[in-house]
Amino acid sequence: MDKLKIVGGIPLRGQIHISGAKNAALPLMAASLLASDEVILQNVPHLADITTMANLLMHCGLEINMPVAKTESFGHTLSLKPSGKVETDAPYDLVRKMRASVLVLGPLVAKYRRAKVSMPGGCAIGTRPIDLHLKGLEKLGATVTLEGGDVYVDAPLGLQGAEITFPFITVTGTENIMMAATLARGETKIINAAKEPEVVDLAKFLKAMGAKITGEGSDIITIQGVDQLGGCCHRIIPDRIETGTYLAAIGITNGDVELIGADLDMLSVVKGELIEAGLSFDQTKEGVRVRRTDPQKSLKNLTLKTDPYPGFPTDLQAQLMAMMTLAEGISTITETIFENRFMHVAELLRMGANIHIHGSSAVVTGVERLKGAPVMATDLRASASLVISALAAEGESIIGRIYHLDRGYEMIEAKLRRCGASIERIA
């Protein structure tokens, strides 16, 4: 199993290219099941999760090829098109690798009137049920049964538009129902819809395929069903969570880096907090330059609470916590989305951080320094927080189980090494 060896204490200097968003690419790829023609996705990041989704979609009958595009030094262009054969069963060995596999449910039921998807197991950060996805599909006229760990969804007469109110925000739940509703008869309203930029990017893609959608990015998304969806070409938005991850790394190492292709409009709350902490942002023609306002001063403490978009993203909670371990004073970070998303705390303590957990809040007391140590990644964003702290810690850190990292960060060692970091992958 690969590990990362990092020797910390080097301020990041240079440029980092921001890749296409993983959490946009995954629903966009699943939505390709709805198309009766070829779709082209540009700026797709090279990630383990993308490969997993591609394998699942090929299993379902899509022909996928990844011609290496000359223009992009990062990411690739995918072509996805129906092969004529259809498989509406998504087996456990594919689904268990990645929970986002559940995103094939809506498209398969909408287009082929049935689907069988293995119930995705839980993961390190929580049980992560999909009850809201299933209730939404039942509202659209499907019957849902659970048998032997598999979810069977059937709509022999096709789906019928309905009004669906989510009791709380679910990102992939919103995406699944929006995709299913594109081919349902009549109008569907999704009330209390997720407003994430990735949901908006998916709506844009579906509309380019011929779907009739309004209200994306607001609390209420309205979809008028159509008979079929054609092909299209779509460029994936930059990854706001990757961007936020590198912002924390720049902050903690007192770096000065230009993030190429970053779109900070998707991170306005995060940017506001980082300015509070002592970072400055200067727009450049290719992205944004980020550094400490006063390199002589340490970072200031923050009080953060995770919320659905446009609030502070839960996917940046671990990364900002890592940065705050070296800030002056006491920071508080409250996690409101997932029930178990503090797995990184125990590992940060091994590096000398001072963190106490009280229920869903972590209290971080800034320390003078972190010390490199062998640590273990437990989930995707926790592993990113360990990289961030290792980049600032004195001495050498070895991070184990970095397959978690490979799920969501394209070429992370190359990107950091280009900015002077001492980081290498060891078998």
Ligand code: EPZ
């Ligand atoms: C998406 O997961 C993201 N994944 C997650 O990113 C992200 O953390 C999460 O949204 C929250 O922003 C993708 O987009 C592929 P939810 P999702 O449904 O859709 C509960 C990463 O690191 N819930 O918005 O699965 C759920 O347990 C990943 O890239 C139900 O109870 O999250 C959670 O507590 C991690 N029933 C809360 O709602 C349901 O049917 C929000 O979950 C659905 C969700």
